Amino acid sequence: MNIKRPGPSEDGVIEGSLIRKHEWESTTKKASNRSWSAVYTVLKGGSLLFYKDQKNFKTQPDAYFRGENPVDLSSGNVEVASDYTKKKNVFRLKLSSGGEYLFQARDDEEMNLWVRGIQEVSLEAAGAGPSRAQTLPASSMEKKDEPKKRGFFTLKKK
Template structure:
């Protein structure tokens, strides 16, 4: 999923307002797997140059919801990351906001179920090695030393 969204850094930690960059910026956002990456524009994506060299947001243990308490703009939702940072995003209309909310929510759920799936997979079965083959391989390694008969 990708497209333009407005973004604003709201909180650096729970109950701590972000000290810098609290103004709105319009960025090209790309949601892939469980990461949200930002670019200045679509050309930045094709060049592989993230916005200000930022690392992608990892969505594992994140929370995404409509920012009902934000009154200055319409169609705003917030994304709270596991590190305590909270970001506000706004779409051009209600549909775009809900599309992004759905996409982010799905990515968050999938990022949490990946670990659970990995833990629930059975261990691979251990096959027994033919001891006669192992013995021959060992003998090959010591070919430089003649056998005593």
């Protein structure tokens, strides 16, 4: 069987087979099924979608693995799971809801491709474009020569 290397397709989607372990449902609740499962994973439009295999993704794009909803990546954090020593090529996805997944890729190159792809999508989903520092308008900077106004609690006794 010829398995397609994951990578960006024509429409910006990354897809491929990964081994997944759902660790946490939320910050206080462990996932009910924490075993490793082979899933066909699709990174598309700010979400991770999971399928039984590539055929299911192509023929039934709304039939997700075990009926799970897509994982929203906004405010998500992905990193190489260097502290996880039981398997190689593992990365961790932490969600703003407290949910946490471990994913195992075939090799180091594939793992880094997924990590970079998820980082890019989660940054885009979190906010449109990079944040910019705001500066005060020039008119407020010109008031330096005026005496400082004191608040109620900063008055000193004379």
